[in-house]
Every structure is written in structure tokens, then in C-alpha cells.
Amino acid sequence: MSFTGKKKKENSPVSPLKKRRASWSELWLNHHHSLSSSPSLDFASKLQSFTPPISKSKTLLSSPDLTLLLPDLTLLAIINKVPLPHRKTLSLVCKRWLRLHGGLVRSVKVSDWGSLTSGRVVSRFPNLDEVDLVSGCLVSQLSSGVLVSHRVVSSFAVGVGSYQSLSFFEENLLSVETVDRGLRTLASGCSNLRKLVVVNSSELGLLSVAEACSRLQELELHKCSDTVLLGVGAFENLQILRLVGSVDGLYDDNNNSLVSDIGLMILAQGCKRLVKLELVGCRGGFNGIKEIGECCQMLEELTVCDHKMESGWLGGLGYCENLKTLRLVSCRNIDFDPCLDECLSCCSCPALERLHLEKCQLRDKNSVKALFKMCEAAREIVFKDCWGLDNDIFGLAMAFGRVKLLCVEGCSLLTTTGLETVILQWHELEHLKVVSCKNVKDSEISPLLSALFSDLVELQWRPDTRSHLFSSLAGAGVGGKGAKFFKKT
Incomplete structure (x- = not known):
């Protein structure tokens, strides 16, 4: 039997299909698709290279933490x-x-002393500028539920029954050795410290801080004594200093917890860059204040609170040639020296600008007269909650010849007549504030005093709750700070 046509080879392999050549349109589409998808692929590959693998068992988020790239x-x-x-x-x-x-974090208040001595505070906050250790220096008993506060220190917890003792604060203080160990730990890790508040330390603990923290500019020291000031004198760059000696109800009134003339002399020899000094419950006298004035020539502000100064200490203020602000707070007396007026006849503070008296006893006419004589160059006078400030005592203020600002607040013995007698003599007066002085009456305002009010730059007149002057002048522009109607030209 014969067949016609080509005969198929049985053992020959199957030939592969020929690849068809792509058209120009297909090449154009493939090219643009690759361009649009390549940036996202590059970003994903970079993100995968920078981001470590995250276990899904440790987080609820399946996406990577993008903040790790920052x-x-x-x-x-x-x-x-x-x-x-x-x-x-x-x-x-x-x-x-x-x-x-x-x-x-730049500022902390340490309440747990163990966190300081263990180094946790220093490691947790390596860039601290301000540290307050007063609360941490107390053996706190939080479970007692008794919280005590004082104007000198912040609130703290004490044990039940201990607050009945007058020395409960001192009974709850840490030992001097424990406080010094904490100061050494703090100094080793905070070399840039600028401000420190501490209680019940010794001169050795302060010396360790002075050696390591050369930039310290502000120091607040509680329960201070003359011996402790040996360490304070090592702070050569110190500018602001607050010394708390003996305080009723907090620290015992004995010679070991007070600053005397000896301590002030030690301080003056070491801290010659002082700008502000505050003495709370400290002793001292003429020699100590004089040494401060002669050595600390940059001193501009002095605050004396609840002082136990010796007689004649006011005379030392005459050596503070650059003193601009004098504050007396909670002082039961100014000066007991009966011959003080004669000693200050040719002595005063030439650069003084501000005299602030707050919660002070002003019943002694001789001491108040001597104080006003010492501060006769002051331009700003403030009386706040002062006892004994009647018309006679306030009349001594005529010694101030160039007063521009007067503030009388909470002085109930002063009357309208006594106020008018003095302020009419001050021809440069521009700012007047009379608040909570119940014997100053609107009905007793004379025409001269009314004319003075119209020339003032600033007037705050609220002597009692019945005063209607302030409300009646509100619409006229009087009493507004810097009122354009009454600016002098």
C-alpha cells in the first residue's frame, strides 16, 4: 500500500515554539509600567534595610516603627x-x-533619697540644672496621712503625733553623713548644675559640690551655721544665696544652727560675686554686714527675714555702695540700738532704689526713722501688712525726697490725712496703690489730693469694700497703667 505526501518522523524530538516578536505598542506599555513601580520598590527595599525585624508576638502593630529612621x-x-x-x-x-x-528635663525635686544615692536620678536626668533636695532630706511617712507646710519649706509628710512637737521638722531630718553622701553622688553626675537647694549638710558635702560643679550660681541652704559657710565660700561663681538659720517650729534656736558675724565674714571672703543675698533667721551685726558690703561689691539685693540681728546692724548697710533693693520680711524689730540715729547721721545707701517692708513691726519710731534715713534715696516704697504703721510712723517717710512709686497694702492704722500729708510732699510721685486700708476713706479726699490723682500715671485705689472712687474713675481712664490721659510730658 502506498501513501502520498510527507512522512512524519516518529523518533524526532518536539521542536520548541518560536518566540513572537513584541510590537511597538507593547514595548511602550511595558516601559512605563516599570517606571511607575520602581520608586515604591526602591523605598520598600531601603525601609527594609534600615528597619530591624519586629516580632509580632511583642507588638500589636504589624507595621514597622518609622521613628527609628529619625x-x-x-x-x-x-x-x-x-x-x-x-x-x-x-x-x-x-x-x-x-x-x-x-x-x-532641667529641674527636679527629689522626694526619694534612695533614688539619689543609687544614682538613678543622675542616670535618668543627665542634664539637670536645678535640684531641690529638701523633701528628700526628710524621713517621709506617707502612710500617716499628715501633711505639713511652712512658709520656708514646701509641704512634707510626718508621723502621727510628731507634728505636736515644736521640733518635728528637725526630728525627721536625715543625718548629716547621709546628706553628704547624696551630695557627692549628685556632684559626680551633674557637673553643669546651676541651682541647688539642700538642708542639713556639712561643709564637706558642699565642698564636693563646689569642686565638681564650678558653674553653680544659685544656692539655697537650710539649717545653716557658721561652720557650714566654710563650704559655701568655695563657690567662686555664686551669685544668688539664701541662708536659712533658725526658724520657729522648724530648727532649734541655738548657737549651732545660726549664722553670726563670723559666718558672714567667711561668706564675704569667698563669694565675692554675690548679686542677691537672703538671710532668714540669722544673727549678725554691724561687722558682718559691713564685711559683706566691702567684699561683695556686686551685691544689688538684700533680703532680711525674721532676723535675730544684733543692735547696730543697720549701720553696716552704708558700706553696700551698689545695693539697689532692701527687703525686710516678718521682722519683729528693725534695730534696738538707741543711739542708731546719731550713728547714721552721715551714712546712707546712695544707690538704693527700692525699699520693701512686709509683715514687719514698725512700732519703734527711732528704728524706723533710722531705716528711712538709711534709704532716703529710694524711689519705690512698699508697705504690706505692716503692724504699727500709723500716721506718726508714716510721717517719717517724708525723709524720702524722690519717690516715684508708693504701695500701701493691709495697713489699717493709716488714715487719709496721714497719707495725704506725706504724698503731697513727693513731687515726683507717678504710681500710687492703696489696698485694704480700712481707715482711708473716699469722703476724706481733699481737693489737693484729688488733683494729685489726676496727675498720676497709675492709680489703684481700693482702700476698703465701700470705696466707690475706683469704680467711678474706671470709665475716665484713671487707674489704668500708663494711661495716656495723665502721662507727663
Whole structure:
């Protein structure tokens, strides 16, 4: 049997299909598709290379943490924009945010002394500027439920029954050795410290801080004595100093817890860059204040609170040639020296600008007269809640010849006549504030006093709740600070 046509080879392999050549339209579409998808592929590959693998068992989020791509400086700038009350919440995000948040904190109040001695405070906040250790220096008993506060120190917890003792604060203080160990730990980790508040330390603990923290500019020292001031004198760059010696109800009134002339002399020889000095419950006298004035020539502000100064200490103020502000707070007396007026006849503070008296006893006419004579160059006079400020005592204020601002607040013995007699003699008076002086009446305002009111730049007149002058002048522009109607030209 014969067949016609081509005969198929049985053992020959199957030939592969020929690849068809792509058209120009297909080539154009493939090219643009590759261009549009390549950036996302490159970003994904970079993100995968920078981001470490995250275990799904440790987080609820399957997406990577994009903040890991940000450097510390950028993330710090972002955290710094968050308001202060909410920054503490950010520190709970992760360990990195906790570390960055700690670097932004500049001020802390230590309440747990163990966190300081263990080094946790220093490691947690490496860039501290201000540290308050007063609450931490107390043996706190939070379970007692008794919280005590004082005008000198902040509130603290004490044991039940201990608050009945007059020395309950001192009974709950840590020992001097324990406080010194904490100061050494703080000094070793905070070399940039600018402000320190501490209680019941010794001169050795302060010396360790002075050696390590050369930039310290502000120091507040509670339960201070002459011996402790040996360490304070080592702070060569100190500018602001607050010394708390003996305080009723807090520290015992004995020679070991008081600052005397000896301590003030030690202080003057060491801290010659002082600008502000506050003495609370301290002793001292003419020699100590004189030494401060001669050695600390940059001193501009002196505050004396609840002082136990010796007679004649006011005479030392004459050596404070650059003193601009003198504040007397809660002083039961000014000076007991009966011959003080004769000693101050040719002595005063030439640069003094402000005299502030708050909660002081002004019943001794001789001492008040001597004080006013010493501060006769003052331009700003403030009487706040002072006892004994009647017309006779206030009449001594005519010694001030160039007063521009007068504030009388909470002085119930002063009358309208006594106020008018003095302020009409002050031809440069521009600001007047009379608040809570019940014997100053609107009905007793004379035409001369009314004319003076119209020339003032600032008037605050609220002597009692029945006063209608302030409300009646409100619409006229009088009493507004810097009122354009009464500016002198």
C-alpha cells in the first residue's frame, strides 16, 4: 500500500515554539509600567534595610516603627514642641523615648533619697540644672496621712503625733553623713548644675559640690551655721544665696544652727560675686554686714527675714555702695540700738532704689526713722501688712525726697490725712496703690489730693469694700497703667 505526501518522523524530538516578536505598542506599555513601580520598590527595599525585624508576638502593630529612621536630634526637636505636662507621657513609649525625655528635663525635686544615692536620678536626668533636695532630706511617712507646710519649706509628710512637737521638722531630718553622701553622688553626675537647694549638710558635702560643679550660681541652704559657710565660700561663681538659720517650729534656736558675724565674714571672703543675698533667721551685726558690703561689691539685693540681728546692724548697710533693693520680711524689730540715729547721721545707701517692708513691726519710731534715713534715696516704697504703721510712723517717710512709686497694702492704722500729708510732699510721685486700708476713706479726699490723682500715671485705689472712687474713675481712664490721659510730658 502506498501513501502520498510527507512522512512524519516518529523518533524526532518536539521542536520548541518560536518566540513572537513584541510590537511597538507593547514595548511602550511595558516601559512605563516599570517606571511607575520602581520608586515604591526602591523605598520598600531601603525601609527594609534600615528597619530591624519586629516580632509580632511583642507588638500589636504589624507595621514597622518609622521613628527609628529619625536621628536623636530630630526626635528631640519634636518632643521639645510638646507642652511640658504631656512630655512625661511620651517617656512611656519606649526606652529610647525615655532616654531622650530625660535629657530634656532641667529641674527636679527629689522626694526619694534612695533614688539619689543609687544614682538613678543622675542616670535618668543627665542634664539637670536645678535640684531641690529638701523633701528628700526628710524621713517621709506617707502612710500617716499628715501633711505639713511652712512658709520656708514646701509641704512634707510626718508621723502621727510628731507634728505636736515644736521640733518635728528637725526630728525627721536625715543625718548629716547621709546628706553628704547624696551630695557627692549628685556632684559626680551633674557637673553643669546651676541651682541647688539642700538642708542639713556639712561643709564637706558642699565642698564636693563646689569642686565638681564650678558653674553653680544659685544656692539655697537650710539649717545653716557658721561652720557650714566654710563650704559655701568655695563657690567662686555664686551669685544668688539664701541662708536659712533658725526658724520657729522648724530648727532649734541655738548657737549651732545660726549664722553670726563670723559666718558672714567667711561668706564675704569667698563669694565675692554675690548679686542677691537672703538671710532668714540669722544673727549678725554691724561687722558682718559691713564685711559683706566691702567684699561683695556686686551685691544689688538684700533680703532680711525674721532676723535675730544684733543692735547696730543697720549701720553696716552704708558700706553696700551698689545695693539697689532692701527687703525686710516678718521682722519683729528693725534695730534696738538707741543711739542708731546719731550713728547714721552721715551714712546712707546712695544707690538704693527700692525699699520693701512686709509683715514687719514698725512700732519703734527711732528704728524706723533710722531705716528711712538709711534709704532716703529710694524711689519705690512698699508697705504690706505692716503692724504699727500709723500716721506718726508714716510721717517719717517724708525723709524720702524722690519717690516715684508708693504701695500701701493691709495697713489699717493709716488714715487719709496721714497719707495725704506725706504724698503731697513727693513731687515726683507717678504710681500710687492703696489696698485694704480700712481707715482711708473716699469722703476724706481733699481737693489737693484729688488733683494729685489726676496727675498720676497709675492709680489703684481700693482702700476698703465701700470705696466707690475706683469704680467711678474706671470709665475716665484713671487707674489704668500708663494711661495716656495723665502721662507727663
